[in-house]
Amino acid sequence: MTTIPLTILDDFLDNPNTIRDWGLSLPFNPSPDNRWPGKRTECLSTIHPPLYNYINRKILSLFFENLVNYSCSLQFQLIEDYQNTGWIHQDPDIFTYIIYLSPENSVNCGTSLYNVKSNKFHTVNSLEEDKNMYQSKRLHYKTKSITPEIQKLKNQNIDLNYNKTLDIKDKYNRLLCFSSEQHHSANNFSNGVSPRLTLIGFFKEIYSSKLPILRSKQTLM
Numbered sequence: 001m002t003t004i005p006l007t008i009l010d011d012f013l014d015n016p017n018t019i020r021d022w023g024l025s026l027p028f029n030p031s032p033d034n035r036w037p038g039k040r041t042e043c044l045s046t047i048h049p050p051l052y053n054y055i056n057r058k059i060l061s062l063f064f065e066n067l068v069n070y071s072c073s074l075q076f077q078l079i080e081d082y083q084n085t086g087w088i089h090q091d092p093d094i095f096t097y098i099i100y101l102s103p104e105n106s107v108n109c110g111t112s113l114y115n116v117k118s119n120k121f122h123t124v125n126s127l128e129e130d131k132n133m134y135q136s137k138r139l140h141y142k143t144k145s146i147t148p149e150i151q152k153l154k155n156q157n158i159d160l161n162y163n164k165t166l167d168i169k170d171k172y173n174r175l176l177c178f179s180s181e182q183h184h185s186a187n188n189f190s191n192g193v194s195p196r197l198t199l200i201g202f203f204k205e206i207y208s209s210k211l212p213i214l215r216s217k218q219t220l221m
Contacts, residue, residue, distance in 0.1 A: 003179045003211045004063055004095045006113075008168060012058075012099060012175035019051070020101045020197065023076040034138040037086070037189060038079030038196070045074065056201065059097055059177065063212045071205035076101075079186075080195035082144045086186030087137045087154065088114055088162060093180040094206055099199040100170040107191040110170035114162040114183040133157065170196070179213075 013019055026047065028039035044052035056072050098111060116122075136150045146154075162183065168176055170187075178184065180202070189196055 002181070002213045004177060005212060006166075006179075006182075007062060007175070007177040009062070009175045009177075010171060011173055013055075013173055016101060016173040019199075023101065023197065023199070024078075026076060028076070028078050031141070034142040036077075037082055037141045037144075037186075038077055040075040040077045040200075043073050043075055045072075055099075055199070056203075059175070059201070060206075062177070064208060069207040070203060072201055072203045074199065074201040077198050077200045078195050079189050082189035084140070084146045084151070085188055087133075087140070088158065088183050088185045090183055091180035091202060093202040093204050094211070095177060095203050096180045096182075096184075097175060097177040097201045097203075099201075100172060100174045100176075101197040101199060102170060102191065102194055103172050104191050104193040108167070108169050108187045109189065109191050109196045110168045110187050111176060112164055112168070112185055112187055113166040113178065114158075114185070115165050116183065117161060117163055120161055170198075 023041070026041045028041055030039050031037075041047065044055070052072075052074055055074065056070060057067065060068060060070065100110065102109065132153065136153055140146045140150060167187070168174075186196075
């Protein structure tokens with residue numbers, strides 16, 4: 001179910017340089033099971049609760065008039081020295097947001113959104129195919145490189161199952177919010193100048209009577 005309207009807002013943070021510099025000073029750790037590329041910090045709820053609440057409430061105010069309680073995972077993510085692009089996936093949350101914090105963006109390291117093709121009811125046709133895709137993605141994220149065989153598999157999966165609907169470039173201090181069931185992938189992992197730095201947030205619970213899209217659909221004339 002779509003939970004929020006797709007939202008792109010430039011110049012989101014009032015002091016992005018200060019937040020970027022502070023984020024880069026934090027310890028980063030890789031995924032223990034290679035579920036995602038690069039490294040992430042601990043959740044900001046642990047490192048800096050006031051900043052955690054400030055950013056999340058600033059984002060929620062785009063969709064809710066009154067303050068709502070929530071549960072959210074918010075971390076800096078740093079990706080460097082990776083070949084290729086991300087893998088199309090969904091997130092198991094209510095909605096996802098990304099704040100792009102790499103000042104160099106001559107190469108598009110943003111995010112692309114996809115729809116499943118109309119003749120498909122699912123993007124996996126067999127358990128063997130599902131296993132192969134799972135292992136290939138994690139091998140890519142572990143080694144930072146991609147073999148021609150995995151590249152072919154990845155391209156075939158995109159061509160067979162998806163239509164790209166939108167390509168969002170990683171403009172510095174740009175906020176992107178989308179419903180977590182939206183299929184999406186990172187664009188280029190490297191701009192050739194600096195690591196890909198983002199603030200990545202996943203709202204897992206929002207304690208409100210109605211989410212924005214549901215409220216819109218139930219509006220009475």
